[in-house]
Amino acid sequence: MTTRSSILNIGSGAVGGLYSWRLAQNSSVSVVCRSSYDIVSSEGFTLTTPKFGNGTFHPDFVAKTVQEAVEQKDGNPFDFIVVTLKVLPEVYDIADMIAPAVTPGKTTIVLIQNGLGIEAPFVERFPENPIVSCAAYVGVSQLAPGHIKMIVENEHLVVGLYKPCKVDCTAQRAQFVDLLEKGGVDVNLADDIEQLRWQKLFWNASFSSVCAILQTDTTGVQRAKETVANVIRDVVRAANANGYEFDEQEQVDLMIGMTANVAPYKPSMLLDYERKQPMEVEAILGNALRKAREKDVDVPYLQTVYDLCKALNSENLKPKL
Numbered sequence: 001m002t003t004r005s006s007i008l009n010i011g012s013g014a015v016g017g018l019y020s021w022r023l024a025q026n027s028s029v030s031v032v033c034r035s036s037y038d039i040v041s042s043e044g045f046t047l048t049t050p051k052f053g054n055g056t057f058h059p060d061f062v063a064k065t066v067q068e069a070v071e072q073k074d075g076n077p078f079d080f081i082v083v084t085l086k087v088l089p090e091v092y093d094i095a096d097m098i099a100p101a102v103t104p105g106k107t108t109i110v111l112i113q114n115g116l117g118i119e120a121p122f123v124e125r126f127p128e129n130p131i132v133s134c135a136a137y138v139g140v141s142q143l144a145p146g147h148i149k150m151i152v153e154n155e156h157l158v159v160g161l162y163k164p165c166k167v168d169c170t171a172q173r174a175q176f177v178d179l180l181e182k183g184g185v186d187v188n189l190a191d192d193i194e195q196l197r198w199q200k201l202f203w204n205a206s207f208s209s210v211c212a213i214l215q216t217d218t219t220g221v222q223r224a225k226e227t228v229a230n231v232i233r234d235v236v237r238a239a240n241a242n243g244y245e246f247d248e249q250e251q252v253d254l255m256i257g258m259t260a261n262v263a264p265y266k267p268s269m270l271l272d273y274e275r276k277q278p279m280e281v282e283a284i285l286g287n288a289l290r291k292a293r294e295k296d297v298d299v300p301y302l303q304t305v306y307d308l309c310k311a312l313n314s315e316n317l318k319p320k321l
Contacts, residue, residue: 004028005179008069008078008101011085012036014142015112017045021057022183030061030069036145037064049150052184070100077103080176082110087118087283090317095125104128108172112136114204115283116197119162130169132176133162133193135200156186160193198239203255204284206231208267209305212279212312219264225256234299238292278316281309
């Protein structure tokens with residue numbers, strides 16, 4: 001009898017809930033929930049999707065904390081920890097958070113998150129553990145605690161290798177991909193996830209930030225198209241200084257043209273600001289800016305949107321009294 005893989009999801013929002021459901025088709029999945037703990041522990045996740053159908057997903061175990069999830073395992077290690085939390089280093093340290101569940105040399109850490117340079121803290125903290133880094137292309141929202149709706153028909157997950165990782169992650173990536181595909185997830189592979197993260201950043205660093213600054217959606221932001229284009233150019237220059245060979249104008253045309261051809265929507269940074277939640281400023285803007293500075297690349301437009309978004313973010317980072 002084949003032993004089912006043991007998975008812990010940390011960050012069980014819309015993306016975490018969706019992919020935990022699909023992974024649970026062929027593995028044992030526990031989740032750590034915060035605001036949705038009461039509803040998920042009693043009723044499970046309720047999912048509405050055009051691709052996978054509708055369903056209710058009851059995780060094997062629902063915990064309020066990572067430590068609680070570890071204790072219910074009675075000393076048995078998790079095979080995978082899937083992190084789908086927002087990257088907010090000003091608010092919490094995810095490496096510290098997951099540490100109780102990481103067995104050195106055994107547990108594979110899977111990151112399904114936005115931004116650039118997000119893997120580095122895990123490589124430093126857990127040098128003996130495989131790290132698999134993913135980029136999700138999916139439209140999904142949590143309408144209410146535990147109630148998740150996929151708002152586009154299709155999704156796919158790019159499952160990549162992070163070259164600076166200190167251990168060979170090839171076998172663990174293959175095992176994780178197999179679990180995803182058995183759950184019906186569309187998977188693409190990337191042998192250099194950082195290259196893909198730079199390319200995603202061309203859009204996120206420009207459209208997401210300017211939409212948040214102007215408080216407008218992806219159609220309204222077209223009125224500031226030159227600023228958007230200049231941010232894209234800055235990020236492309238930073239990427240190229242770090243070893244890649246992207247064409248500036250090609251990426252500008254691609255990002256602006258692609259956005260003009262889809263229905264207007266509000267990027268995640270704007271939604272976070274409107275909800276008075278912290279935006280992922282450091283992961284989406286700050287890390288790219290720092291990588292540009294390390295290579296002495298002048299990126300004035302990236303610097304400006306970083307400064308403005310950081311100022312907007314400061315209000316939502318204040319402790320709630």
